[in-house]
Amino acid sequence: MVAILGYSSRQISDAVQGMYSAVADTPDSPFHFPVGGSACRALGYPEEQLVDLPPPLLASFAGVGYPFRARAIHYGDRVLDLGAGAGNDSLIAGRLVGPDGRVIALDLTAAMTRKLKITAAGTDNLSVVQGSAERLPLPDASVDSITSNGALNLVPDKRRAVAEMFRVLKPGGRLQLADVVIHRPVSVDCHEDPRLWVECVVGATVREELLALFAEAGFEEIEVVGSHDYFALSPSAQTREVAASFGAHAIEVGMRRGESAPSRLRQWARRLDPRRWLLLLRRRGLLGIAALCLALLSCYGTLALVGLLPLLGIGLALDEGAWALAIAAFVLLTLTMLAAGSRRHHAVGPTLLATAGSATILYALFVDYHASVELAGFVLLAAAALWDLRQRRRQEARVLGLS
Incomplete structure (x- = not known):
C-alpha cells in the first residue's frame, strides 16, 4: 500500500514529522490533541510512574492511552518502544526491565529522538534510534517485548508495520499498544490536506480490522484491556466533531507472538471471511x-x-x-x-x-x-x-x- 486516500507515503511522513517536531520543540503551543503531564494523568498513568520523568520530556508526551495496562514488559526484557516520541514510555519501560534489560526507543521524528538523547543522556539501559515502523532496523527475533503508544494510526502501511513487529519479536514475545481506532472508515478523498493525517482519525483503522491484522500476522491471545474516549480530551472542537463522526476512540491491547507466522493460505482465508466483508460494507x-x-x-x-x-x-x-x-x-x-x-x-x-x-x-x-x-x-x-x-x-x- 503506497498511498491511502490520495496521500503518498512521503506526504504522510512529512506531515507527521512536521507536527511532532513542533510537539518536541514547542510543547506549550496549542495542538488539536492533548499533550504533557496532564494528558498522562487523564489517560491513566499512575503518579508514581510520572514523578521522576524529566519535565522537558513529560511536557512533550503525546500518547493516546496507557499501554502498560497490558503488562507485557517483564524484568530483564529487551524492549522496543515503537514510536517512542519524547521517550516517556521508554523511561518507564527502562525501570520495569531493570539494569539487566534494555529499551530501544525508536521514532520517525528527528526532533523527538534528538530531545530524548539529550535529556536522557546517561540512562544506561536506553538506546535511541531514528527509524520507520515499516522498516525496523533490528534483527529477526531480537526483542522480548514491544510497547507502542499512538504510533500505528500514523503509519501508512499498517500491514507491513505489524509484520515487522512480528519479525523482530522472539517467538512467545509480548506486545502492548495503545492506539486510535474508528467505528467507520474514512472513505472520502482527503488528498487536499495531508495534514489531516495528524488528526489521528484519517489514518486510523476500524477496530475489528486492526485486531484482525495482528491475528493474520500470527499474534495470539489478543485482548483489548482498555477503551476510552481519547478525543474528549482534545482542546479542538473540530477534532472532537471529526472523532465523533467516525466513532474514533483509543484502545489498549495486549497480545503474544505465535511460534510462527500463519501460511499464506490461512492469511487469505482470514481476509476473505464473508463476515469481515459484511462488516466492512456496513461500516462504509x-x-x-x-x-x-x-x-x-x-x-x-x-x-x-x-x-x-x-x-x-x-x-x-x-x-x-x-x-x-x-x-x-x-x-x-x-x-x-x-x-x-x-x-x-x-x-x-x-x-x-x-x-x-x-x-x-x-x-x-x-x-x-x-x-x-x-x-x-x-x-x-x-x-x-x-x-x-x-x-x-x-x-x-x-x-x-x-x-
Missing part, C-alpha cells in the same frame, strides 16, 4: 449498494440463467412466486439500508426516491407486470442508492473540513 455505508446488486442479480441474473440453460440442454423449473418474493426481499432490504443512511446525512431525498422505486418494482411484481415498469423501478432505486452514497461522502467531507 455500502450495504444499500450491495442489497441493490443482489436485487438486480436475483431479477435479471435469474432471467438470463433461465434463458441460457436450455441452450446447454439443462432444464430449469422456476417457481415464479418464490422468484418474485426473493426479488422483493432484496428490494425492501435496499430501501431499509438507504433509509438508515438518512439518519447520518439528514437528507430525505434518497429515501423518498428509493420508496418510489421500490413501490414501482413491487407493483410490477405483484399487481400488473410490465418489464418496462420493473426496469424503471430499478433505475429509480439505483439513482437513490447513488444519491445516498454521494450524501454520505459529502457529510464526511464537511466534517473533515474539505470542500
Whole structure:
C-alpha cells in the first residue's frame, strides 16, 4: 500500500514529522490533541510512574492511552518502544526491565529522538534510534517485548508495520499498544490536506480490522484491556466533531507472538471471511449498494440463467412466486439500508426516491407486470442508492473540513 486516500507515503511522513517536531520543540503551543503531564494523568498513568520523568520530556508526551495496562514488559526484557516520541514510555519501560534489560526507543521524528538523547543522556539501559515502523532496523527475533503508544494510526502501511513487529519479536514475545481506532472508515478523498493525517482519525483503522491484522500476522491471545474516549480530551472542537463522526476512540491491547507466522493460505482465508466483508460494507455505508446488486442479480441474473440453460440442454423449473418474493426481499432490504443512511446525512431525498422505486418494482411484481415498469423501478432505486452514497461522502467531507 503506497498511498491511502490520495496521500503518498512521503506526504504522510512529512506531515507527521512536521507536527511532532513542533510537539518536541514547542510543547506549550496549542495542538488539536492533548499533550504533557496532564494528558498522562487523564489517560491513566499512575503518579508514581510520572514523578521522576524529566519535565522537558513529560511536557512533550503525546500518547493516546496507557499501554502498560497490558503488562507485557517483564524484568530483564529487551524492549522496543515503537514510536517512542519524547521517550516517556521508554523511561518507564527502562525501570520495569531493570539494569539487566534494555529499551530501544525508536521514532520517525528527528526532533523527538534528538530531545530524548539529550535529556536522557546517561540512562544506561536506553538506546535511541531514528527509524520507520515499516522498516525496523533490528534483527529477526531480537526483542522480548514491544510497547507502542499512538504510533500505528500514523503509519501508512499498517500491514507491513505489524509484520515487522512480528519479525523482530522472539517467538512467545509480548506486545502492548495503545492506539486510535474508528467505528467507520474514512472513505472520502482527503488528498487536499495531508495534514489531516495528524488528526489521528484519517489514518486510523476500524477496530475489528486492526485486531484482525495482528491475528493474520500470527499474534495470539489478543485482548483489548482498555477503551476510552481519547478525543474528549482534545482542546479542538473540530477534532472532537471529526472523532465523533467516525466513532474514533483509543484502545489498549495486549497480545503474544505465535511460534510462527500463519501460511499464506490461512492469511487469505482470514481476509476473505464473508463476515469481515459484511462488516466492512456496513461500516462504509455500502450495504444499500450491495442489497441493490443482489436485487438486480436475483431479477435479471435469474432471467438470463433461465434463458441460457436450455441452450446447454439443462432444464430449469422456476417457481415464479418464490422468484418474485426473493426479488422483493432484496428490494425492501435496499430501501431499509438507504433509509438508515438518512439518519447520518439528514437528507430525505434518497429515501423518498428509493420508496418510489421500490413501490414501482413491487407493483410490477405483484399487481400488473410490465418489464418496462420493473426496469424503471430499478433505475429509480439505483439513482437513490447513488444519491445516498454521494450524501454520505459529502457529510464526511464537511466534517473533515474539505470542500
